[in-house]
Amino acid sequence: MIRHTVAFRLKHPAGSADEVAFLAAAAMLRDIPGVQHFEQLRQVSLKNNFRFGFSMEFADQAAYDSYNVHPDHVAFVRDRWVPEVETFLEIDYVPFA
Amino acid sequence: MIRHTVAFRLKHPAGSADEVAFLAAAAMLRDIPGVQHFEQLRQVSLKNNFRFGFSMEFADQAAYDSYNVHPDHVAFVRDRWVPEVETFLEIDYVPFA
Numbered sequence: 001m002i003r004h005t006v007a008f009r010l011k012h013p014a015g016s017a018d019e020v021a022f023l024a025a026a027a028m029l030r031d032i033p034g035v036q037h038f039e040q041l042r043q044v045s046l047k048n049n050f051r052f053g054f055s056m057e058f059a060d061q062a063a064y065d066s067y068n069v070h071p072d073h074v075a076f077v078r079d080r081w082v083p084e085v086e087t088f089l090e091i092d093y094v095p096f097a
Numbered sequence: 098m099i100r101h102t103v104a105f106r107l108k109h110p111a112g113s114a115d116e117v118a119f120l121a122a123a124a125m126l127r128d129i130p131g132v133q134h135f136e137q138l139r140q141v142s143l144k145n146n147f148r149f150g151f152s153m154e155f156a157d158q159a160a161y162d163s164y165n166v167h168p169d170h171v172a173f174v175r176d177r178w179v180p181e182v183e184t185f186l187e188i189d190y191v192p193f194a
Contacts, residue, residue: 002141007188023193041190044099053190091104091188093138093150096120 001095002058007043007050008088014051022084025076026054032070034063049087098192099155104140104147105185111148119181122173123151129167131160146184 012018023040030038041053058064067073109115120137127135138150155161164170 003138039190040193041100042193043188044191045187045189047187050188053188055190089186090142090144091140091147091150092142093136093152094141096137096139 002061002064003037003055003093004058004064004090005053005055005092006088006090007048007053009049009051009086011084011086018084022080023052025080028072029054029056029076032067032072034058034067050089099158099161100134100152100190101155101161101187102150102152102189103185103187104145104150106146106148106183107181108183109181115181119177120149122177125169126151126153126173129164129169131155131164147186 010019010022012022026040029035036057036059037055039053039055041055043050043053058067107116107119109119123137126132133154133156134152136150136152138152140147140150155164
């Protein structure tokens with residue numbers, strides 16, 4: 001299992017309609033084949049500058065690779081992520097054997 | 098629910114006995130009251146410099162606060178975390194309502 005997470009901050013003002021629209025559009029990521037346990041999260045620690053997070057799990061690297069090149073993911077990154085996200089950090093975890 | 102995560106990198110060489118000892122010592126964090134779903138994880142993304150992660154969940158902020166001031170947590174931070182961790186980032190998530 002690989003848990004793919006990304007913490008991020010949008011360019012949009014907090015609580016704005018643009019923020020709501022971005023998060024609603026991102027919900028379709030859960031429907032891409034291989035995505036398990038998809039979560040949209042609020043980041044609440046005061047020790048970093050991120051405001052949201054997504055978390056999803058893949059059975060293995062092949063499933064993760066397939067997600068990365070899936071047309072729906074590629075389109076989301078191009079059309080929403082790149083223009084609307086101010087800063088982000090990807091952190092991927094695997095359990096200890 | 099609050100999911101408290103910390104991604105980190107140790108001062109110790111990868112695969113060293115000191116690394117193994119640190120992770121073994123940290124396992125006792127799971128026994129502190131209020132800690133749920135404790136995980137020790139390897140960080141595998143090449144897009145950041147962290148090598149490990151811990152993840153745990155608390156039912157609410159009161160449980161999280163109680164953990165933070167618990168003597169076993171305070172001692173772990175003082176005796177192991179501060180001297181042995183090179184860099185870290187705390188990220189805390191709550192689910193969307």
